[in-house]
Amino acid sequence: MSKAKTALPDSIDAALALMQSGNYVADRALATVVFLALRMKRPLFFEGEAGVGKTEVAKVLAGALGRRLVRLQCYEGLDVSSALYEWNYAAQMIAIRIAEAEGSADRERLATDVFSEKFLVKRPLLEALSPDAAGAPVLLIDEIDRADEAFEAFLLEVLADFQVTIPELGTIKAATPPIVIITSNRTREIHDALKRRCLYHWIDYPNFAREIAILHARLPGASERLAREVVAFVQSLRREDLFKMPGVAETLDWASALVELGAKSLSPALVHDTVGVVLKYQDDIARLAEPKIEELLQRSRAELKAAE
Numbered sequence: 001m002s003k004a005k006t007a008l009p010d011s012i013d014a015a016l017a018l019m020q021s022g023n024y025v026a027d028r029a030l031a032t033v034v035f036l037a038l039r040m041k042r043p044l045f046f047e048g049e050a051g052v053g054k055t056e057v058a059k060v061l062a063g064a065l066g067r068r069l070v071r072l073q074c075y076e077g078l079d080v081s082s083a084l085y086e087w088n089y090a091a092q093m094i095a096i097r098i099a100e101a102e103g104s105a106d107r108e109r110l111a112t113d114v115f116s117e118k119f120l121v122k123r124p125l126l127e128a129l130s131p132d133a134a135g136a137p138v139l140l141i142d143e144i145d146r147a148d149e150a151f152e153a154f155l156l157e158v159l160a161d162f163q164v165t166i167p168e169l170g171t172i173k174a175a176t177p178p179i180v181i182i183t184s185n186r187t188r189e190i191h192d193a194l195k196r197r198c199l200y201h202w203i204d205y206p207n208f209a210r211e212i213a214i215l216h217a218r219l220p221g222a223s224e225r226l227a228r229e230v231v232a233f234v235q236s237l238r239r240e241d242l243f244k245m246p247g248v249a250e251t252l253d254w255a256s257a258l259v260e261l262g263a264k265s266l267s268p269a270l271v272h273d274t275v276g277v278v279l280k281y282q283d284d285i286a287r288l289a290e291p292k293i294e295e296l297l298q299r300s301r302a303e304l305k306a307a308e
Contacts, residue, residue: 008038008065022060023217024053025210033201034061043159043180045198050185051247052203053214058140058181067179068137072124074147080154084125084164092119115168125158129174136176144194145184152191159197206248208235208307214248215255222255229266230255232300234278240296242284254278268293 009015012028015035019026026034034057037044046054062069072083092114099113122130128139144152158164159180163173182198184190206214211231215222222230234251246254254277263270271293279285288296 009035011035018064019057019060022064024056024060025206025213025217026057027210030057030201030203033199037199038179040199041177043182043198045182045184045190045195045200046203047184047186047200048203049205049245049247051249052205053248054181054183054203055140055142058138058142058183061179061181062138065135065138065179067135068132069140070124070128070137070178071140071142074141074143074145074151076146076148078147078151082123083151083154084123084158085166086121086123087115088119088121095119117169120166120169126164126172128178128180129162129164129172131175136174136178139178139180141180141182143185144182144190145187149191152194156193156197159194205235205238205245208232211235211248211251215251218252219255219259222259223264225265226258226263227255228304229300230258232304233266233271233296236296236300236303237278240287242279242287243281244279244284246278250278250280266297268297271297 009018012032012035015038016026016028016031019031019034033044036042044057046057048054058071059069061067095114124139128137141155144155161173162177163171165171180198182194205211208231211234212227215227215231219227231251234246234254238245254274257274257277258266258270261270261274268290272288272290275285275288275293279288
């Protein structure tokens with residue numbers, strides 16, 4: 001891989017171009033905070049509604065920079081053994097049994113051997129601290145708000161010095177800190193101590209022009225008319241009192257489904273039949289009875305016409 005493909009951006013414009021090379025349509029504010037995080041070697045903390053592109057930033061950076069993507073998906077009850085490391089106890093027991101059978105069960109030597117690196121199972125955080133010929137990996141800590149506060153506190157230690165201590169092996173420190181992206185859907189507040197260690201950016205729903213650009217970048221097969229009608233309708237939906245607003249991910253999924261159906265434009269019947277692609281809660285779908293679909297279509301088309 002050439003140096004040009006792996007070099008970190010040297011300006012905000014270069015960061016913007018880097019993200020565009022991965023078909024990520026970023027605004028200048030997002031490109032700025034990405035550039036600063038890369039230059040300052042600081043973790044980047046993204047908050048925003050689900051489906052607005054937070055996780056995608058990490059994927060695009062890994063692809064565009066030619067780095068390995070290491071993903072830690074957070075969930076309630078996530079602990080150190082799942083996030084950092086654990087010992088392969090089954091393999092250790094087999095090694096002990098073999099040593100006993102061969103009559104070479106020197107206790108001190110055996111203890112050193114079974115707690116060596118070949119029996120260590122690396123989990124995402126330790127993987128991200130390990131050296132890589134392609135450069136420091138991109139560490140994605142996804143949906144940190146789903147993890148417990150105790151895990152947050154543990155994460156502070158890792159992010160402070162990019163090192164961990166394994167009692168049997170000693171301290172392992174990253175030669176080069178990984179590029180860290182932390183995301184949160186804000187289902188709960190994240191402690192200030194974690195945010196202070198990061199550069200922060202809120203990713204909002206895109207405006208009409210940017211969402212059209214995103215759709216064209218990710219789904220070039222969609223016609224201009226269909227793309228504009230889909231985005232206008234979804235943006236109208238976001239102004240409704242819904243339990244879960246559709247994100248950009250739903251816009252892309254819906255447009256892709258409509259292209260598969262050979263649709264050229266929206267109709268009330270087509271919206272009714274495919275609404276489960278863009279809305280994922282029955283209460284929200286129930287609000288979109290046919291009169292409401294007609295109303296939203298008329299409103300979105302009027303807005304499109306006014307913008308021309």
